[in-house]
Amino acid sequence: MDAGGDTVAPAPGDVEDLEATRFSREDAGDGGGVPKGPPDLRDGGLQETASQGKEQSPGVLPSLPQAEAPSGTCELWSPTAPASGTAGQAGDPSDEDWRSQRKHVFVLSEAGKPIYSRYGSVEALSATMGVMTALVSFVHSAGDAIRAIYAEDHKLVFLQQGPLLLVAVSRTPQSAAQLRGELLAVHAQIVSTLTRASVARIFAHKQNYDLRRLLAGSERTLDRLLDSVERDPGVLLLGAVRCVPLARPLREALGALLRRCTAPGLALSVLAVGGRLITAAQERTVLTECRLDPADLQLLLDWVGAPAFAAGEAWAPVCLPRFNPDGFFYAYVARLDAMPVCLLLLGTDREAFHAMAACRRMVENGMRTLGATHDLAAIAGLSNAPSASAPAYSVRAVGAPGLRHFLYKPLDIPDHHRQLPQFTSPELEAPYSREEEQYRLSDLYHCLHARLHSTSRPLRLIYHVAEKETLLAWVTSKFELYTCLSPLVTKAGAILVVTKLLRWVKKEEDRLFIRCPPKYSTPPAASVDQAPHNGVFTGL
Amino acid sequence: MAQADSTLRLQTARDQPSVFKLVLLGSGSVGKSSLALRYVKGDFNSILPTVGCAFLTKVVQVGEAALKFEIWDTAGQEKYHSVCRLYFRGANAALLVYDIASKDSFLRAQQWLGDLESEFLPGDIVVMLLGNKTDLSDERQVTFEEGKAFAESKRLLFMEASAKLNHQVSEAFSAVARELLQRQEEKVDQVQRTKSQVDLNEGSLRQVKCCAR
Numbered sequence: 001m002d003a004g005g006d007t008v009a010p011a012p013g014d015v016e017d018l019e020a021t022r023f024s025r026e027d028a029g030d031g032g033g034v035p036k037g038p039p040d041l042r043d044g045g046l047q048e049t050a051s052q053g054k055e056q057s058p059g060v061l062p063s064l065p066q067a068e069a070p071s072g073t074c075e076l077w078s079p080t081a082p083a084s085g086t087a088g089q090a091g092d093p094s095d096e097d098w099r100s101q102r103k104h105v106f107v108l109s110e111a112g113k114p115i116y117s118r119y120g121s122v123e124a125l126s127a128t129m130g131v132m133t134a135l136v137s138f139v140h141s142a143g144d145a146i147r148a149i150y151a152e153d154h155k156l157v158f159l160q161q162g163p164l165l166l167v168a169v170s171r172t173p174q175s176a177a178q179l180r181g182e183l184l185a186v187h188a189q190i191v192s193t194l195t196r197a198s199v200a201r202i203f204a205h206k207q208n209y210d211l212r213r214l215l216a217g218s219e220r221t222l223d224r225l226l227d228s229v230e231r232d233p234g235v236l237l238l239g240a241v242r243c244v245p246l247a248r249p250l251r252e253a254l255g256a257l258l259r260r261c262t263a264p265g266l267a268l269s270v271l272a273v274g275g276r277l278i279t280a281a282q283e284r285t286v287l288t289e290c291r292l293d294p295a296d297l298q299l300l301l302d303w304v305g306a307p308a309f310a311a312g313e314a315w316a317p318v319c320l321p322r323f324n325p326d327g328f329f330y331a332y333v334a335r336l337d338a339m340p341v342c343l344l345l346l347g348t349d350r351e352a353f354h355a356m357a358a359c360r361r362m363v364e365n366g367m368r369t370l371g372a373t374h375d376l377a378a379i380a381g382l383s384n385a386p387s388a389s390a391p392a393y394s395v396r397a398v399g400a401p402g403l404r405h406f407l408y409k410p411l412d413i414p415d416h417h418r419q420l421p422q423f424t425s426p427e428l429e430a431p432y433s434r435e436e437e438q439y440r441l442s443d444l445y446h447c448l449h450a451r452l453h454s455t456s457r458p459l460r461l462i463y464h465v466a467e468k469e470t471l472l473a474w475v476t477s478k479f480e481l482y483t484c485l486s487p488l489v490t491k492a493g494a495i496l497v498v499t500k501l502l503r504w505v506k507k508e509e510d511r512l513f514i515r516c517p518p519k520y521s522t523p524p525a526a527s528v529d530q531a532p533h534n535g536v537f538t539g540l
Numbered sequence: 541m542a543q544a545d546s547t548l549r550l551q552t553a554r555d556q557p558s559v560f561k562l563v564l565l566g567s568g569s570v571g572k573s574s575l576a577l578r579y580v581k582g583d584f585n586s587i588l589p590t591v592g593c594a595f596l597t598k599v600v601q602v603g604e605a606a607l608k609f610e611i612w613d614t615a616g617q618e619k620y621h622s623v624c625r626l627y628f629r630g631a632n633a634a635l636l637v638y639d640i641a642s643k644d645s646f647l648r649a650q651q652w653l654g655d656l657e658s659e660f661l662p663g664d665i666v667v668m669l670l671g672n673k674t675d676l677s678d679e680r681q682v683t684f685e686e687g688k689a690f691a692e693s694k695r696l697l698f699m700e701a702s703a704k705l706n707h708q709v710s711e712a713f714s715a716v717a718r719e720l721l722q723r724q725e726e727k728v729d730q731v732q733r734t735k736s737q738v739d740l741n742e743g744s745l746r747q748v749k750c751c752a753r
Contacts, residue, residue, distance in 0.1 A: 193619065194619060213618060214617075214618060214619045215619075216568055216589070216617050216618070217568060217588070217589030217591075217615070217617050220588055220589070221588070303591075306588055306591075312576075312580070312594040312595050312596035312611075312613070313594065313595040313596075314590075314591060314592055314593065314594045314595070315592050315593050315594075315595065315623070315627075316591040316592020316593070316615075316620065316623065317592060317620070317623055330623075331592075350623065350626065351626060353595070353627070357595075
């Protein structure tokens with residue numbers, strides 16, 4: 001959350017939005033940190049039409065002069081703005097379907113060449129993209145950088161990353177900061193296939209290069225990423241990865257197995273199923289003292305979850321943008337024993353395919369010795385019922401009637417600052433089985449998240465009665481929790497449900513999360529015994 | 541990797557079917573992965589573009605002889621070419637795939653042939669030109685005769701197939717397999733003629749050397 005985000009109300013449309021959500025705050029309970037300031041969230045007085053280059057400095061913002069020009073132009077330009085001047089020429093943007101999309105994401109080059117659009121054909125949008133480039137360069141010429149435009153019910157968020165410009169046009173209640181997070185994820189996805197350095201090199205060499213040539217085939221990956229944000233908001237919202245629920249001894253045994261099976265140049269091994277983490281092991285000699293960023297790990301999880309890896313063994317270069325945006329790792333991906341369980345081996349040697357394949361056979365044999373194959377197959381088998389191949393549990397497992405869904409992120413894992421952030425949530429079930437309902441729930445979670453993490457006025461506890469459900473969000477030093485409850489629940493009832501849920505999570509935490517990671521943080525000398533001849537491993 | 545390859549080959553030469561490495565080449569979305577998937581798993585579904593390259597194996601019976609295909613399915617996209625090129629090396633066979641409904645993919649297949657020629661001596665590798673997607677014959681842009689004429693001019697095997705309809709897919713791979721076995725026999729014959737005492741192991745070693753060149 002930066003710069004007041006959507007607690008700000010520059011346009012009348014925004015105010016209406018906030019009223020529609022009918023927020024009421026619960027100052028009781030764990031209210032230690034609840035700011036006792038003015039309870040009205042809407043008087044934020046900040047604005048974010050345009051602001052100076054470097055972000056995340058809410059204190060500076062209000063004093064900055066407003067850039068008049070963009071706020072003036074935006075009405076004209078916004079796709080829903082009636083009688084837009086661009087509608088005639090652009091073809092696609094005049095299409096009602098296109099205009100009624102909840103959220104557009106565009107990627108274009110600095111020269112205004114279209115690279116990606118979530119909806120519609122990129123060619124038809126060149127005029128629209130031209131306007132975006134014009135906006136950006138106009139503000140840029142004044143020594144400023146455009147970050148967001150609020151136009152009626154739309155938010156337009158701009159993000160410049162090297163020679164690439166990313167734009168989100170959204171009428172979801174997501175805050176500008178959340179949208180920016182999505183744009184960063186889109187950028188990371190592009191970097192992961194091409195590396196930042198090669199993108200920069202390409203455009204330095206030829207400014208009007210058509211990057212779509214190199215990104216061919218990646219559009220669908222970007223679509224998938226953006227879809228997942230709307231249907232399953234936990235990952236990006238909480239900046240955490242989702243673990244497969246698994247008995248702790250089994251998970252630890254698998255972790256130990258991964259650390260035992262090595263190959264030259266192997267940096268990281270990950271076991272995953274359906275885009276969720278089973279366990280991972282990282283080798284210190286390669287990733288020296290450097291923890292894998294959860295965003296990078298999530299990128300890998302999404303990647304191996306893609307249907308492109310459905311058959312055979314795959315070998316591909318991949319860049320981890322947070323670890324090193326300019327270099328490639330080489331990834332070996334294979335399904336184990338014809339199960340949906342997926343093994344990813346990440347190394348530095350681009351010719352190591354056969355060594356990695358041998359390593360996989362070691363892992364497979366080890367798993368048979370452990371007898372883990374059966375258990376994992378059972379987990380993976382759960383997945384066959386719902387649409388996605390994701391091992392899951394039902395919210396009914398909690399045994400708290402009235403609870404419909406939740407997101408829970410533990411913050412109290414020992415040595416947390418170097419720990420892999422994780423979260424857990426049950427499957428979306430009725431009444432959230434339809435797409436629109438999933439979007440609505442995702443929007444509500446985004447709203448709550450934006451308010452909890454508002455930089456100007458962070459909250460610790462929110463009790464929110466929405467039209468079709470009641471929500472309760474709560475951050476403490478130990479966890480971050482978002483719950484969705486039946487609309488009939490009372491305030492006291494909600495507290496009861498949450499207490500029950502917390503008790504359940506406590507009881508199940510060894511299964512839900514990777515709790516006690518192997519001693520990755522001990523100095524190399526102390527843990528050499530773990531892998532005598534191949535350097536020291538660090539588990540996640 | 542040549543080392544790993546050679547040990548593999550040594551073993552297989554003794555008690556297992558001979559191993560042949562086959563690469564699938566061609567521009568994006570002509571159906572390379574679909575062909576491989578159809579052939580190896582008997583499956584067809586529209587899949588996402590291949591990332592990097594994928595490795596599959598299949599053991600086939602050709603007459604009396606059994607042989608094992610190590611199939612390298614490469615991504616058609618430009619950004620992965622440097623990685624895929626690594627796995628050209630030592631290939632015994634290549635399937636140059638194009639989409640009969642795309643003239644452009646046919647031209648690209650010809651360029652791929654140029655790439656292959658720069659890496660291999662003629663006769664070192666069995667190349668088949670394969671027109672995929674015969675189910676789209678309504679939108680055909682490359683005629684059968686056109687494909688065949690080009691293949692003949694370059695002395696390639698030629699076939700048309702459809703991974704979607706499972707038409708001529710295994711036939712194509714089998715044709716390559718037969719050709720490979722035939723050439724291997726010829727090679728062994730030649731070696732035996734020049735040296736009287738020679739066993740299969742040496743034959744395969746020699747093969748590896750020339751491929752890893």
